[in-house]
Amino acid sequence: MISEKEVQRIxxxxxxxxxxxxxxxxxxxxxxxxxYFELLKEVDTKNIEPVFCILKDYLKGNAAREDKFYPxxxxxxxxxxxxxxxxxxxxxxxxxx
Amino acid sequence: xKNLTLKEISRGLENKEFSALELAKEYLKRIKKQDKKINSFxxxxxxxxxxxxxxxxxxxxxxxxxxxxxxxxxxxxxxxxVKGEKTTCSSKMLKDYTAPFDAFAxxxxxxxxxxxxxxxxxxxxxxxxxxxxxxxxxxxxxYDLTRVPGGSxxxxxxxxxxxxxxxxxxxxxxxxxxxxxxxxxxxxLKPTYGAVSRFGLVAFASSLDQIGPITKNVDDAQxxxxxxxxxxxxxxxxxxxxxxxxxxxxxxxxxxxxKEYFVKGMDQGxxxxxQKKIKELEGKGAKIQEISLAHTKYAIAAYYLTAxxxxxxxxxxxxxxxxxxxxxxDNLMETYLKTKSAGFGPEVKRRIxxxxxxxxAGYYDAFYLKAQKVRALIKKDFDLAFxxxxxxxxxxxxxxxxxxxxxxxxxxxxxxxxxxxxxxxxAGLPAVSVPVGFLGKLPVGLQLIGKPFExxxxxxxxxxxQE
Numbered sequence: 001m002i003s004e005k006e007v008q009r010i011x012x013x014x015x016x017x018x019x020x021x022x023x024x025x026x027x028x029x030x031x032x033x034x035x036y037f038e039l040l041k042e043v044d045t046k047n048i049e050p051v052f053c054i055l056k057d058y059l060k061g062n063a064a065r066e067d068k069f070y071p072x073x074x075x076x077x078x079x080x081x082x083x084x085x086x087x088x089x090x091x092x093x094x095x096x097x
Numbered sequence: 098x099k100n101l102t103l104k105e106i107s108r109g110l111e112n113k114e115f116s117a118l119e120l121a122k123e124y125l126k127r128i129k130k131q132d133k134k135i136n137s138f139x140x141x142x143x144x145x146x147x148x149x150x151x152x153x154x155x156x157x158x159x160x161x162x163x164x165x166x167x168x169x170x171x172x173x174x175x176x177x178x179v180k181g182e183k184t185t186c187s188s189k190m191l192k193d194y195t196a197p198f199d200a201f202a203x204x205x206x207x208x209x210x211x212x213x214x215x216x217x218x219x220x221x222x223x224x225x226x227x228x229x230x231x232x233x234x235x236x237x238x239x240y241d242l243t244r245v246p247g248g249s250x251x252x253x254x255x256x257x258x259x260x261x262x263x264x265x266x267x268x269x270x271x272x273x274x275x276x277x278x279x280x281x282x283x284x285x286l287k288p289t290y291g292a293v294s295r296f297g298l299v300a301f302a303s304s305l306d307q308i309g310p311i312t313k314n315v316d317d318a319q320x321x322x323x324x325x326x327x328x329x330x331x332x333x334x335x336x337x338x339x340x341x342x343x344x345x346x347x348x349x350x351x352x353x354x355x356k357e358y359f360v361k362g363m364d365q366g367x368x369x370x371x372q373k374k375i376k377e378l379e380g381k382g383a384k385i386q387e388i389s390l391a392h393t394k395y396a397i398a399a400y401y402l403t404a405x406x407x408x409x410x411x412x413x414x415x416x417x418x419x420x421x422x423x424x425x426x427d428n429l430m431e432t433y434l435k436t437k438s439a440g441f442g443p444e445v446k447r448r449i450x451x452x453x454x455x456x457x458a459g460y461y462d463a464f465y466l467k468a469q470k471v472r473a474l475i476k477k478d479f480d481l482a483f484x485x486x487x488x489x490x491x492x493x494x495x496x497x498x499x500x501x502x503x504x505x506x507x508x509x510x511x512x513x514x515x516x517x518x519x520x521x522x523x524a525g526l527p528a529v530s531v532p533v534g535f536l537g538k539l540p541v542g543l544q545l546i547g548k549p550f551e552x553x554x555x556x557x558x559x560x561x562x563q564e
């Protein structure tokens with residue numbers, strides 16, 4: 001069983017605030033699932049290359065778009081979605097004191 | 098106007114049996130009157146639907162028939178962006194979020210003149226297999242209101258099954274199109290990874306997600322798939338490819354049946370129905386072969402490690418600053434903490450936690466990296482199998498639809514029921530679920546898995562199974 005401290009550490013990394021009840025529940029849930037994941041240990045993966053792009057054989061050349069201006073920008077619509085803004089700028093709380 | 102397929106709608110519009118507007122009004126009326134029984138829609142986009150229907154009528158009047166999809170009333174899973182309409186992902190985080198642009202698949206469908214009736218319910222951010230994880234309400238199975246419709250595209254599958262739309266779009270990262278299709282007696286296609294652009298699909302697990310059709314029959318799945326597929330420069334993983342559409346005779350067809358899929362834990366009734374269908378296909382001349390997918394046992398673990406890791410990275414964007422729910426506090430850290438704890442439901446938090454854990458320092462090699470190596474082995478199993486077989490046939494799910502609440506307190510049990518669908522996503526392959534019969538009143542589905550970018554051949558075999 002993973003410890004309460006461990007759950008709190010992960011929650012902090014994930015930027016999620018948990019109630020005491022949630023911490024208890026996650027200790028139980030995460031432990032059961034992580035134990036199940038241990039199953040992978042029995043697979044011999046020596047000399048096996050990990051998959052990062054499943055159908056890379058089908059991708060031809062550089063798939064990235066050319067770096068240029070494309071008309072039809074939605075930047076105004078995107079800025080409009082921000083909860084706090086000033087003109088065309090999104091307001092963010094101070095990071096440094 | 099009951100249970101119309103795309104072809105029937107197209108014919109009806111052409112022969113002026115009804116107009117697109119009449120059709121749209123009929124479906125909207127049906128949703129308004131009857132959807133409260135199963136709760137398949139989160140948002141009904143009535144104004145958009147009526148506008149599109151009038152436009153479709155104009156196109157048909159002026160240009161004659163343009164596409165089978167012109168005027169067709171469809172529903173869209175609520176994690177796919179439709180410009181100007183809410184896209185909630187059935188989450189409190191995006192409850193008031195309005196899409197600033199169209200998903201690529203939606204743009205293509207709009208260009209063909211479809212009528213979008215509304216946005217359908219899902220497990221929050223597509224994380225789940227029952228649609229019970231929606232932050233708003235659970236959707237019920239139209240065949241048995243005490244049971245789940247499956248998930249995460251449960252709203253789309255239930256809406257098609259109950260004829261609240263002609264067909265629908267879903268998304269599938271580990272079975273989210275195929276499993277609800279099986280539970281609701283409809284057809285669901287998960288395309289090859291890269292066949293359909295993911296631009297405008299709210300990201301859950303980027304290396305696994307695909308948008309695909311949920312329809313009343315195989316023909317419609319092919320039509321809808323043809324309309325949404327193709328290269329999109331805004332999704333670097335999307336691929337334009339030659340359609341592998343060879344003519345085949347059933348006598349030449351080799352169907353592989355993986356022995357690892359017919360083991361304990363599988364409902365006997367499901368097994369009987371699938372085996373009956375196998376016998377039937379054999380009787381028609383298909384060659385049935387037993388094959389081995391040796392790493393099947395490890396698929397669930399590899400899948401959930403991959404999916405949760407990618408989810409934890411993807412959902413970091415909901416920070417209370419850019420869009421979505423914001424619980425602004427005095428400093429940024431507090432804003433993050435309060436926003437995420439208020440905006441995400443239990444399953445989403447659980448998966449973010451799992452993914453964060455497996456990507457964190459000291460665990461990455463043992464978990465995420467190991468899962469990607471096992472993934473390579475799972476793909477190799479399929480590559481080997483497809484050397485001697487054309488299509489792989491399996492059940493879609495080990496059991497028919499389960500009761501609402503039956504698995505919601507046991508996340509691991511819920512994960513384990515994805516056993517037949519997750520390998521396909523890990524290997525990037527196309528797969529389709531077609532109805533194969535009923536156990537009592539509960540539908541059962543059969544899954545066919547194909548080679549990459551051979552959707553057309555796959556759907557031809559699916560057509561044979563449907564007969």
